Amino acid sequence: xxxxxxxxxxxxxxxxxxxxxxxxxxxxxxxxxxxxxxxxxxxxxxxxxxxxxxxxxxxxxxxxxxxxxxxxxxxxxxxxxxxxxxxxxxxxxxxxxxxxxxxxxxxxxxxxxxxxxxxxxxxxxxxxxxxxxxxxxxxxxxxxxxxxxxxxxxxxxxxxxxxxxxxxxxxxxxxxxxxxxxxxxxxxxxxxxxxxxxxxxxxxxxxxxxxxxxxxxxxxxxxxxxxxxxxxxxxxxxxxxx
Numbered sequence: 001x002x003x004x005x006x007x008x009x010x011x012x013x014x015x016x017x018x019x020x021x022x023x024x025x026x027x028x029x030x031x032x033x034x035x036x037x038x039x040x041x042x043x044x045x046x047x048x049x050x051x052x053x054x055x056x057x058x059x060x061x062x063x064x065x066x067x068x069x070x071x072x073x074x075x076x077x078x079x080x081x082x083x084x085x086x087x088x089x090x091x092x093x094x095x096x097x098x099x100x101x102x103x104x105x106x107x108x109x110x111x112x113x114x115x116x117x118x119x120x121x122x123x124x125x126x127x128x129x130x131x132x133x134x135x136x137x138x139x140x141x142x143x144x145x146x147x148x149x150x151x152x153x154x155x156x157x158x159x160x161x162x163x164x165x166x167x168x169x170x171x172x173x174x175x176x177x178x179x180x181x182x183x184x185x186x187x188x189x190x191x192x193x194x195x196x197x198x199x200x201x202x203x204x205x206x207x208x209x210x211x212x213x214x215x216x217x218x219x220x221x222x223x224x225x226x227x228x229x230x231x232x233x234x235x236x237x238x239x240x241x242x
Contacts, residue, residue, distance in 0.1 A: 009050065225237060
């Protein structure tokens with residue numbers, strides 16, 4: 001009898017949570033914000049306790065889950081009208097790359113390192129930070145990348161001096177748009193340390209790397225946050241603090 005009762009409890013909780021999530025809104029089944037994630041975790045914990053223990057009446061488990069759903073729904077309606085409250089519960093987006101420069105201060109604030117950014121960059125088929133003009137860390141933890149080539153002012157007809165825009169020209173006048181394959185997805189320096197494995201893959205030496213950074217005004221590898229090999233030379237990303 002207890003086994004059948006357990007099965008009935010599981011079925012009841014399943015349908016109860018299913019209808020509750022629909023009541024709470026589609027945001028619950030998409031990319032969760034921190035606030036949504038906490039609510040879902042609590043619902044899951046309460047459901048497990050309600051199924052495994054027989055000391056508490058089962059209807060109290062359902063009422064507890066319902067209470068969380070109502071609280072979330074009420075707060076969601078209030079947050080639609082009050083942005084400061086929405087920012088407090090859901091969080092705000094963080095701009096971690098501005099005009100091709102890494103915003104170190106914001107990255108530290110969000111505990112987001114350059115390795116995290118590189119992983120997300122490669123998942124989105126971006127080979128180097130030199131291709132990115134803006135990077136936004138969304139409230140749900142996703143990263144949004146906007147390339148230089150996405151902006152009309154950075155089309156091939158535009159003249160810039162940065163030399164890092166994939167759809168313009170390098171400092172030496174090289175037409176980058178015709179040599180996209182020369183951007184390699186293997187960073188040579190990350191967080192002040194050389195990547196020996198990537199140097200080996202590209203057939204480069206540490207001596208070459210040290211000479212290249214000195215050509216660009218740096219004295220040591222540890223001074224550089226990110227560097228990549230592209231267009232047969234070293235690209236070093238600039239940093240800023242906003």
